[in-house]
Amino acid sequence: MENLDNNAPQSEEVEPSALPEADTEVSAALALFDLEPTAPEAEQEPESEEDPPIDQEPERKGITVKFNKEDVFIEDEKVPEYARKGLNYEKVEGRAKEYEAALDRAAKLNGYKDHAEYVADLDRLEQQAIQDKESKFATLKQELIDGYAADGYDPKQIEELIDNHPLFTEAKAVLDREKASQDTQKQQQAEQAKLQGWQDLFAKYPQLTEDLPADGSAAPWFTPEMQRLVNDRNYDPIDAYRLVHSDKIIADERKRTEQDVIKQQRLNKRSAVIGNSANFEEETVVPKEISDAFTLFGLDPKEAKKFIKK
Numbered sequence: 001m002e003n004l005d006n007n008a009p010q011s012e013e014v015e016p017s018a019l020p021e022a023d024t025e026v027s028a029a030l031a032l033f034d035l036e037p038t039a040p041e042a043e044q045e046p047e048s049e050e051d052p053p054i055d056q057e058p059e060r061k062g063i064t065v066k067f068n069k070e071d072v073f074i075e076d077e078k079v080p081e082y083a084r085k086g087l088n089y090e091k092v093e094g095r096a097k098e099y100e101a102a103l104d105r106a107a108k109l110n111g112y113k114d115h116a117e118y119v120a121d122l123d124r125l126e127q128q129a130i131q132d133k134e135s136k137f138a139t140l141k142q143e144l145i146d147g148y149a150a151d152g153y154d155p156k157q158i159e160e161l162i163d164n165h166p167l168f169t170e171a172k173a174v175l176d177r178e179k180a181s182q183d184t185q186k187q188q189q190a191e192q193a194k195l196q197g198w199q200d201l202f203a204k205y206p207q208l209t210e211d212l213p214a215d216g217s218a219a220p221w222f223t224p225e226m227q228r229l230v231n232d233r234n235y236d237p238i239d240a241y242r243l244v245h246s247d248k249i250i251a252d253e254r255k256r257t258e259q260d261v262i263k264q265q266r267l268n269k270r271s272a273v274i275g276n277s278a279n280f281e282e283e284t285v286v287p288k289e290i291s292d293a294f295t296l297f298g299l300d301p302k303e304a305k306k307f308i309k310k
Helices: 002-007 022-032 076-087 089-109 115-120 122-150 155-164 166-204 206-211 224-232 237-244 246-283 288-296 301-307
Strands: 062-067 070-075
Touching: 062 076, 070 076, 076 089, 089 115, 115 122, 122 155, 122 166, 155 166, 166 206, 166 237, 224 237, 237 246, 288 301
Parallel strands: none
Antiparallel strands: 062 070
16 A cells, blocks of 8 residues: 555646746747836726707797687797787777778769779779870870971971980880789789689589599599680689589589488478377376376386377
Protein backbone atom coordinates (compact mmCIF):
# COMPACT_ATOMS: atom_id res chain seq x y z
CA MET A 1 0.00 0.00 0.00
CA GLU A 2 2.84 2.31 0.78
CA ASN A 3 4.40 1.55 -2.62
CA LEU A 4 1.18 2.28 -4.32
CA ASP A 5 0.96 5.52 -2.48
CA ASN A 6 4.53 6.39 -3.33
CA ASN A 7 4.16 5.48 -7.01
CA ALA A 8 0.89 7.40 -7.44
CA PRO A 9 1.41 10.59 -9.41
CA GLN A 10 1.16 13.56 -7.24
CA SER A 11 -0.62 16.62 -8.52
CA GLU A 12 1.70 19.52 -8.97
CA GLU A 13 0.76 22.68 -7.23
CA VAL A 14 0.43 25.61 -9.64
CA GLU A 15 1.65 28.87 -8.35
CA PRO A 16 -0.50 31.86 -9.02
CA SER A 17 2.44 33.63 -10.62
CA ALA A 18 2.70 30.89 -13.27
CA LEU A 19 -0.80 31.74 -14.69
CA PRO A 20 -0.56 34.07 -17.63
CA GLU A 21 -2.40 37.27 -17.07
CA ALA A 22 -4.23 38.83 -19.96
CA ASP A 23 -3.37 42.32 -18.86
CA THR A 24 0.36 41.52 -18.81
CA GLU A 25 0.33 40.09 -22.33
CA VAL A 26 -1.65 43.06 -23.65
CA SER A 27 0.75 45.47 -21.97
CA ALA A 28 3.75 43.65 -23.47
CA ALA A 29 2.20 43.73 -26.92
CA LEU A 30 1.48 47.45 -26.65
CA ALA A 31 5.04 48.07 -25.43
CA LEU A 32 6.43 46.65 -28.69
CA PHE A 33 4.71 49.54 -30.50
CA ASP A 34 5.63 52.13 -27.87
CA LEU A 35 2.00 52.36 -26.79
CA GLU A 36 0.70 52.71 -23.30
CA PRO A 37 -2.33 50.82 -22.15
CA THR A 38 -5.34 52.94 -21.45
CA ALA A 39 -8.05 52.31 -18.99
CA PRO A 40 -11.20 50.95 -20.56
CA GLU A 41 -13.84 53.56 -21.01
CA ALA A 42 -16.92 53.10 -19.01
CA GLU A 43 -19.90 52.27 -21.09
CA GLN A 44 -22.19 55.21 -21.37
CA GLU A 45 -25.80 54.53 -20.82
CA PRO A 46 -27.91 55.58 -23.77
CA GLU A 47 -29.72 58.77 -23.11
CA SER A 48 -33.38 58.24 -22.70
CA GLU A 49 -35.22 59.68 -25.64
CA GLU A 50 -38.05 61.80 -24.44
CA ASP A 51 -41.14 62.04 -26.54
CA PRO A 52 -41.36 65.39 -28.28
CA PRO A 53 -43.89 67.65 -26.67
CA ILE A 54 -47.26 67.52 -28.30
CA ASP A 55 -48.47 70.87 -29.49
CA GLN A 56 -51.83 71.41 -27.95
CA GLU A 57 -54.26 73.75 -29.60
CA PRO A 58 -54.77 76.82 -27.50
CA GLU A 59 -58.17 77.05 -25.94
CA ARG A 60 -60.46 79.32 -27.89
CA LYS A 61 -61.82 82.13 -25.81
CA GLY A 62 -65.05 83.77 -26.73
CA ILE A 63 -68.82 83.48 -26.60
CA THR A 64 -71.42 81.53 -28.56
CA VAL A 65 -74.55 83.29 -29.75
CA LYS A 66 -77.59 82.32 -31.78
CA PHE A 67 -77.75 83.75 -35.30
CA ASN A 68 -80.17 82.56 -38.00
CA LYS A 69 -81.12 79.64 -35.72
CA GLU A 70 -77.48 78.47 -35.59
CA ASP A 71 -74.76 78.67 -32.95
CA VAL A 72 -72.03 81.11 -33.96
CA PHE A 73 -68.78 81.36 -31.99
CA ILE A 74 -67.32 84.86 -31.59
CA GLU A 75 -63.74 85.23 -30.39
CA ASP A 76 -63.00 87.65 -27.57
CA GLU A 77 -61.06 90.06 -29.76
CA LYS A 78 -64.03 90.38 -32.13
CA VAL A 79 -66.65 90.94 -29.44
CA PRO A 80 -66.08 94.74 -29.25
CA GLU A 81 -66.39 95.03 -33.02
CA TYR A 82 -69.70 93.19 -33.11
CA ALA A 83 -70.90 95.14 -30.09
CA ARG A 84 -70.23 98.41 -31.91
CA LYS A 85 -72.09 97.10 -34.95
CA GLY A 86 -75.01 96.13 -32.76
CA LEU A 87 -75.13 99.55 -31.15
CA ASN A 88 -74.99 101.12 -34.61
CA TYR A 89 -77.79 98.91 -35.96
CA GLU A 90 -80.60 101.33 -35.09
CA LYS A 91 -78.76 104.17 -36.82
CA VAL A 92 -78.20 102.05 -39.95
CA GLU A 93 -81.81 100.88 -39.92
CA GLY A 94 -83.05 104.46 -39.61
CA ARG A 95 -80.82 105.57 -42.47
CA ALA A 96 -82.09 102.71 -44.64
CA LYS A 97 -85.67 103.81 -43.99
CA GLU A 98 -84.75 107.36 -45.00
CA TYR A 99 -83.24 106.09 -48.26
CA GLU A 100 -86.32 103.98 -48.88
CA ALA A 101 -88.58 107.00 -48.36
CA ALA A 102 -86.40 109.06 -50.74
CA LEU A 103 -86.60 106.30 -53.36
CA ASP A 104 -90.37 106.27 -53.01
CA ARG A 105 -90.43 110.02 -53.68
CA ALA A 106 -88.16 109.63 -56.72
CA ALA A 107 -90.31 106.77 -58.00
CA LYS A 108 -93.50 108.81 -57.74
CA LEU A 109 -91.86 111.77 -59.51
CA ASN A 110 -91.09 109.41 -62.40
CA GLY A 111 -94.61 108.03 -62.52
CA TYR A 112 -94.14 104.85 -60.45
CA LYS A 113 -96.19 103.61 -57.53
CA ASP A 114 -93.27 102.95 -55.16
CA HIS A 115 -89.55 102.26 -55.10
CA ALA A 116 -89.99 98.52 -55.73
CA GLU A 117 -91.70 99.16 -59.05
CA TYR A 118 -89.11 101.81 -59.87
CA VAL A 119 -86.15 99.50 -59.15
CA ALA A 120 -87.73 96.69 -61.16
CA ASP A 121 -87.83 99.00 -64.20
CA LEU A 122 -84.25 100.29 -63.87
CA ASP A 123 -82.88 98.01 -66.60
CA ARG A 124 -85.34 99.37 -69.13
CA LEU A 125 -84.62 102.93 -68.03
CA GLU A 126 -80.86 102.42 -68.46
CA GLN A 127 -81.36 100.96 -71.91
CA GLN A 128 -83.64 103.85 -72.84
CA ALA A 129 -81.04 106.37 -71.59
CA ILE A 130 -78.33 104.81 -73.76
CA GLN A 131 -80.60 104.85 -76.78
CA ASP A 132 -81.39 108.52 -76.15
CA LYS A 133 -77.66 109.35 -75.99
CA GLU A 134 -77.01 107.48 -79.22
CA SER A 135 -79.91 109.28 -80.88
CA LYS A 136 -78.64 112.70 -79.74
CA PHE A 137 -75.13 111.84 -80.88
CA ALA A 138 -76.34 110.82 -84.33
CA THR A 139 -78.58 113.91 -84.60
CA LEU A 140 -75.74 116.28 -83.66
CA LYS A 141 -73.42 114.61 -86.15
CA GLN A 142 -75.96 114.87 -88.95
CA GLU A 143 -76.67 118.54 -88.16
CA LEU A 144 -72.96 119.35 -88.43
CA ILE A 145 -72.68 117.52 -91.73
CA ASP A 146 -75.75 119.27 -93.13
CA GLY A 147 -74.50 122.68 -91.96
CA TYR A 148 -71.10 122.33 -93.61
CA ALA A 149 -72.65 120.80 -96.72
CA ALA A 150 -74.87 123.88 -97.05
CA ASP A 151 -71.70 125.98 -97.11
CA GLY A 152 -70.35 123.94 -100.02
CA TYR A 153 -68.20 121.38 -98.23
CA ASP A 154 -68.13 117.73 -99.20
CA PRO A 155 -70.42 115.81 -96.76
CA LYS A 156 -68.18 112.71 -96.82
CA GLN A 157 -65.10 114.70 -95.89
CA ILE A 158 -67.02 116.45 -93.10
CA GLU A 159 -68.24 113.09 -91.74
CA GLU A 160 -64.69 111.74 -91.80
CA LEU A 161 -63.42 114.80 -89.94
CA ILE A 162 -66.16 114.44 -87.32
CA ASP A 163 -65.45 110.74 -86.80
CA ASN A 164 -61.76 111.49 -86.23
CA HIS A 165 -62.34 114.46 -83.95
CA PRO A 166 -61.11 113.74 -80.37
CA LEU A 167 -64.34 114.93 -78.71
CA PHE A 168 -66.58 112.81 -80.91
CA THR A 169 -64.22 109.84 -80.59
CA GLU A 170 -64.30 110.06 -76.80
CA ALA A 171 -68.09 110.47 -76.76
CA LYS A 172 -68.52 107.41 -78.98
CA ALA A 173 -66.17 105.38 -76.75
CA VAL A 174 -68.24 106.30 -73.67
CA LEU A 175 -71.43 105.19 -75.41
CA ASP A 176 -69.84 101.92 -76.49
CA ARG A 177 -68.66 101.18 -72.94
CA GLU A 178 -72.08 101.88 -71.47
CA LYS A 179 -73.76 99.71 -74.06
CA ALA A 180 -71.28 96.85 -73.53
CA SER A 181 -71.72 97.08 -69.75
CA GLN A 182 -75.48 96.89 -70.09
CA ASP A 183 -75.25 93.95 -72.49
CA THR A 184 -72.99 92.10 -70.03
CA GLN A 185 -75.36 92.81 -67.18
CA LYS A 186 -78.34 91.58 -69.18
CA GLN A 187 -76.45 88.40 -70.10
CA GLN A 188 -75.58 87.73 -66.46
CA GLN A 189 -79.19 88.27 -65.42
CA ALA A 190 -80.38 85.91 -68.15
CA GLU A 191 -77.92 83.21 -67.02
CA GLN A 192 -78.97 83.68 -63.40
CA ALA A 193 -82.63 83.42 -64.36
CA LYS A 194 -81.94 80.23 -66.33
CA LEU A 195 -80.02 78.73 -63.40
CA GLN A 196 -82.88 79.60 -61.07
CA GLY A 197 -85.28 77.94 -63.52
CA TRP A 198 -83.34 74.66 -63.33
CA GLN A 199 -83.22 74.86 -59.54
CA ASP A 200 -86.99 75.36 -59.46
CA LEU A 201 -87.45 72.36 -61.76
CA PHE A 202 -85.40 70.05 -59.51
CA ALA A 203 -87.19 71.40 -56.43
CA LYS A 204 -90.59 70.60 -57.97
CA TYR A 205 -89.56 67.24 -59.44
CA PRO A 206 -86.69 65.98 -57.23
CA GLN A 207 -86.81 62.52 -58.82
CA LEU A 208 -85.23 64.00 -61.97
CA THR A 209 -81.88 64.32 -60.20
CA GLU A 210 -81.68 60.54 -59.94
CA ASP A 211 -81.40 60.26 -63.75
CA LEU A 212 -78.57 62.77 -64.19
CA PRO A 213 -75.60 60.98 -65.84
CA ALA A 214 -72.25 61.18 -64.06
CA ASP A 215 -70.39 61.98 -67.30
CA GLY A 216 -72.26 65.27 -67.75
CA SER A 217 -74.26 64.18 -70.78
CA ALA A 218 -77.93 65.01 -71.25
CA ALA A 219 -80.39 63.22 -68.99
CA PRO A 220 -82.92 60.85 -70.62
CA TRP A 221 -85.79 63.21 -69.79
CA PHE A 222 -83.95 66.16 -71.41
CA THR A 223 -85.09 65.13 -74.87
CA PRO A 224 -84.23 66.98 -78.10
CA GLU A 225 -87.71 68.53 -78.06
CA MET A 226 -87.19 69.86 -74.53
CA GLN A 227 -83.72 71.11 -75.48
CA ARG A 228 -85.21 73.02 -78.40
CA LEU A 229 -87.81 74.66 -76.16
CA VAL A 230 -85.28 75.64 -73.48
CA ASN A 231 -82.28 76.62 -75.62
CA ASP A 232 -83.86 77.98 -78.79
CA ARG A 233 -87.20 79.33 -77.61
CA ASN A 234 -86.13 80.35 -74.07
CA TYR A 235 -88.84 78.34 -72.34
CA ASP A 236 -88.74 78.04 -68.59
CA PRO A 237 -87.45 74.52 -67.72
CA ILE A 238 -90.61 73.72 -65.74
CA ASP A 239 -92.89 74.77 -68.61
CA ALA A 240 -90.78 72.86 -71.14
CA TYR A 241 -90.79 69.72 -68.99
CA ARG A 242 -94.56 69.89 -68.55
CA LEU A 243 -95.13 70.27 -72.28
CA VAL A 244 -92.82 67.43 -73.31
CA HIS A 245 -93.66 64.99 -70.51
CA SER A 246 -97.30 65.88 -69.90
CA ASP A 247 -98.46 62.25 -70.29
CA LYS A 248 -95.95 60.99 -67.73
CA ILE A 249 -96.78 63.80 -65.31
CA ILE A 250 -100.52 63.04 -65.57
CA ALA A 251 -99.89 59.32 -65.06
CA ASP A 252 -97.71 59.98 -62.01
CA GLU A 253 -100.29 62.35 -60.56
CA ARG A 254 -103.05 59.79 -61.11
CA LYS A 255 -100.97 57.08 -59.44
CA ARG A 256 -100.22 59.29 -56.44
CA THR A 257 -103.88 60.24 -56.17
CA GLU A 258 -104.94 56.59 -56.24
CA GLN A 259 -102.40 55.74 -53.55
CA ASP A 260 -103.63 58.62 -51.40
CA VAL A 261 -107.25 57.50 -51.84
CA ILE A 262 -106.40 53.90 -50.91
CA LYS A 263 -104.45 55.08 -47.88
CA GLN A 264 -107.31 57.31 -46.79
CA GLN A 265 -109.82 54.48 -47.23
CA ARG A 266 -107.72 52.23 -45.02
CA LEU A 267 -107.53 54.93 -42.39
CA ASN A 268 -111.29 55.45 -42.59
CA LYS A 269 -111.94 51.72 -42.19
CA ARG A 270 -109.62 51.53 -39.23
CA SER A 271 -111.30 54.54 -37.65
CA ALA A 272 -114.71 53.01 -38.31
CA VAL A 273 -113.71 49.71 -36.69
CA ILE A 274 -112.32 51.48 -33.65
CA GLY A 275 -115.36 53.73 -33.46
CA ASN A 276 -117.82 50.82 -33.77
CA SER A 277 -115.96 48.91 -31.09
CA ALA A 278 -116.14 51.88 -28.77
CA ASN A 279 -119.82 52.44 -29.52
CA PHE A 280 -120.53 48.76 -29.00
CA GLU A 281 -118.88 48.86 -25.61
CA GLU A 282 -120.79 51.99 -24.68
CA GLU A 283 -124.18 50.71 -25.92
CA THR A 284 -123.88 47.15 -24.58
CA VAL A 285 -125.75 46.56 -21.34
CA VAL A 286 -124.40 43.85 -19.08
CA PRO A 287 -127.11 41.76 -17.41
CA LYS A 288 -127.11 42.05 -13.66
CA GLU A 289 -126.48 38.36 -13.04
CA ILE A 290 -123.37 38.42 -15.24
CA SER A 291 -122.15 41.61 -13.59
CA ASP A 292 -122.68 40.03 -10.17
CA ALA A 293 -120.78 36.93 -11.28
CA PHE A 294 -117.78 39.05 -12.36
CA THR A 295 -117.90 40.86 -9.04
CA LEU A 296 -118.09 37.58 -7.15
CA PHE A 297 -114.83 36.43 -8.73
CA GLY A 298 -113.13 39.79 -8.17
CA LEU A 299 -113.31 40.90 -11.82
CA ASP A 300 -114.27 44.28 -13.20
CA PRO A 301 -117.94 44.11 -14.32
CA LYS A 302 -117.15 46.45 -17.25
CA GLU A 303 -114.98 43.75 -18.80
CA ALA A 304 -118.09 41.62 -19.24
CA LYS A 305 -119.09 43.74 -22.26
CA LYS A 306 -116.39 42.03 -24.31
CA PHE A 307 -118.07 38.65 -23.85
CA ILE A 308 -121.58 39.75 -24.78
CA LYS A 309 -122.67 39.43 -28.40
CA LYS A 310 -124.76 42.22 -29.78
